[in-house]
Amino acid sequence: MLCVWIEDPNSKAFKLHLPRIYDYLWLAEDGMKMQACNGSQLWDTVFAVHAIMSIDLSEEFGETLKKAHEFIKSSQVLEDCPGDLDFWHRHISKGAWTFATADQGWTVSDCTAEGLKAALLLSKVTPEIVGDPIETRKLYDAVNIILSLMNKDGGVSAWEPTRSYAWLEILNPTETFEDIIIDYSYVECTSSTIQALTSFKKLYPGHRRDEIDDCINKSTRFLEKIQRDDGSWFALIVAYFI
Structure with a gap:
């Protein structure tokens, strides 16, 4: 502004x-x-859908699921940012879901993955209960951006692929957060990606199967590599979640 x-x-x-x-x-x-974000609407909505669907209450919560479904469909980012993305060093955003709303516009890998998972779950329920499923091409767009966020180490970044050097962190202007100048691979983003792509390929086995399998395999190896000796993982807490 x-x-x-x-x-x-x-x-x-x-x-x-x-x-x-x-x-x-x-x-x-x-x-x-x-606040750094205009809410957490998409994030909250998709996990509510996951919860309802996991206990097989789609008919009892049909009206709620229908409204959630419409919100999820209307919250997907449908176009990349205008202008020359390479010139502005911007990553693609078409097909993504954000933490909040489409107007907010910030692509997040795990939000996109969780949005895709919810859309796929709802597509299995009769439209009379939850409304018409999201268009297939929009699911393809979501898969495209998820695949684009995988790094060379097999992990998945939050906002964009890691594309610069860690020494840039000396420019970090904040006093409370480390490692925010460039993006890195994160366990929760990688986990959500594996789950979303696994769900997707069950319903659309012919779409970019080799790339999806490659991403799942590399991401799985990344998670195995960064697991601690005590069996746990260290998860990122993104600034806007706090």
Whole structure:
């Protein structure tokens, strides 16, 4: 918002930012509050769907699932960011799900994977209960972006593939979070990816099967490699989850 204001304070681009201020800034009793994300709507919704479907209560919660299904479908990012992605060093985003809403627009690998898992689960239920399934091409778009986020080590990043050097962390301006300047492979993103791709290939066995199998195999080896001696894994807590 500040950038477009500097370019032209009367521009349409700046004016479009103004209504969204309230997504991130508000006044409370003890002063100004700010959040880095406009909510956790998609994340909360897909796990509610997972829970309901896991105990076979789709008919009893049909209306809830139908509303959740519509939200999931309308929350998928349908286009990449405008302009030359290479010039701006932006990763693709078409087909992704975010932590919150499509308007928020930040691709997250595990949100995309969990969104895909929920969409696949709902596609198995009759449309009379949960509504029409998501279009197949949009499922393909989700798979495409999940595959694009796998790193050379077999792990999966949160936002974009690891594409620079860890020494850039010396530029980290925060006082509370480490390792945020570039993206890394994370256990929870990798785990969600394996689960989503495994579910997908059961329903669509002919779509990019070799690439999907390769991703699952490499990601599995990554998880085995980083497991601690006590059998546990260290999971990332992304800043906006706190």
